[in-house]
Amino acid sequence: MTIIKNITVLFLIGAVLLSCNEHNKSARISPSESQASTLFAKGKQVTNDNFTGTVWLENLIQADSLNQNSVGSVTFEPGGRSKWHTHPAGQILLAIDGIGYYQEKGQPKKILRKGDAIKCPPGIPHWHGASPDSKFVQVAITGREKGETVWLEPVTDKQYNSYK
Amino acid sequence: MTIIKNITVLFLIGAVLLSCNEHNKSARISPSESQASTLFAKGKQVTNDNFTGTVWLENLIQADSLNQNSVGSVTFEPGGRSKWHTHPAGQILLAIDGIGYYQEKGQPKKILRKGDAIKCPPGIPHWHGASPDSKFVQVAITGREKGETVWLEPVTDKQYNSYK
Numbered sequence: 001m002t003i004i005k006n007i008t009v010l011f012l013i014g015a016v017l018l019s020c021n022e023h024n025k026s027a028r029i030s031p032s033e034s035q036a037s038t039l040f041a042k043g044k045q046v047t048n049d050n051f052t053g054t055v056w057l058e059n060l061i062q063a064d065s066l067n068q069n070s071v072g073s074v075t076f077e078p079g080g081r082s083k084w085h086t087h088p089a090g091q092i093l094l095a096i097d098g099i100g101y102y103q104e105k106g107q108p109k110k111i112l113r114k115g116d117a118i119k120c121p122p123g124i125p126h127w128h129g130a131s132p133d134s135k136f137v138q139v140a141i142t143g144r145e146k147g148e149t150v151w152l153e154p155v156t157d158k159q160y161n162s163y164k
Numbered sequence: 165m166t167i168i169k170n171i172t173v174l175f176l177i178g179a180v181l182l183s184c185n186e187h188n189k190s191a192r193i194s195p196s197e198s199q200a201s202t203l204f205a206k207g208k209q210v211t212n213d214n215f216t217g218t219v220w221l222e223n224l225i226q227a228d229s230l231n232q233n234s235v236g237s238v239t240f241e242p243g244g245r246s247k248w249h250t251h252p253a254g255q256i257l258l259a260i261d262g263i264g265y266y267q268e269k270g271q272p273k274k275i276l277r278k279g280d281a282i283k284c285p286p287g288i289p290h291w292h293g294a295s296p297d298s299k300f301v302q303v304a305i306t307g308r309e310k311g312e313t314v315w316l317e318p319v320t321d322k323q324y325n326s327y328k
Contacts, residue, residue, distance in 0.1 A: 039203070039260065040279050060258065060281035067254040067283055069233065069305065090231040094224065094303065096203065115204050117224035119231055139258065141233065141305055 040073035053080030068145040081129025084152035089143030090122040100136030102128045204237035217244030232309040245293025248316035253307030254286040264300030266292045
């Protein structure tokens with residue numbers, strides 16, 4: 001009788017564990033599903049010296065004579081950032097994923113999070129990039145009708161780590 | 165002795181169930197977390213007659229004198245679509261979620277999926293919207309420097325359901 005009782009108990013524990021595992025399987029998101037939820041491709045690693053750290057660019061739309069806006073998805077790895085620069089016709093940034101920084105010369109740094117949308121006014125020196133502990137993905141919409149981006153000096157570690 | 169054994173077994177089953185529940189809690193995505201993963205807010209329902217079906221608009225960036233692009237996130241419920249229309253300075257569409265349609269006058273209908281980016285050339289009559297069985301979320305980048313959108317006739321059910 002005791003043996004039968006013990007077998008029944010072991011069976012019950014086994015059934016609970018099995019049902020628990022099945023439940024977890026349906027609820028869990030696998031790494032591949034999580035990657036598939038990325039909106040745009042990461043693109044190619046940027047190799048020019050207009051950026052600090054690791055930055056990726058996927059060109060989505062090229063400017064042409066009919067519509068002089070270009071659109072690109074930029075992925076900054078943690079700590080990655082642009083140099084200071086200006087856009088002669090301005091730029092619009094849409095924050096897609098992660099946590100990023102945006103700063104205009106003489107202004108406090110702004111934190112950008114998924115869903116934020118901001119304007120970089122024409123001719124205003126600014127920089128943007130990832131925060132130290134999170135990557136940052138942005139869509140950049142850049143008017144080319146008044147000329148190309150003007151690149152300035154790098155953002156120093158002191159500037160990057162300052163809160164203003 | 166049997167009573168102590170039974171209590172121990174009940175305790176063990178309880179512990180397994182509790183640990184199972186805790187595990188599920190960390191793995192499960194609640195409906196509110198799932199909604200939070202939407203990139204932009206759905207915005208307000210569009211009440212003008214430039215659209216068929218149910219359409220929502222979240223304005224992200226307003227055009228101004230320095231940057232004449234406006235940016236908005238448009239959510240079309242299944243079957244929802246714009247009228248035929250033209251943009252004097254053109255438009256860029258980024259497909260954010262769901263499955264949508266885009267068609268220029270005299271051209272086959274294109275299917276738009278998450279991550280697609282297309283240009284609507286200036287002055288070309290076209291329409292866009294959701295497919296019949298899936299909502300469609302798009303970011304629309306519209307140049308306002310040559311005037312506002314010109315609205316034309318509605319997209320008939322026959323046009324909407326045709327494959328060309």
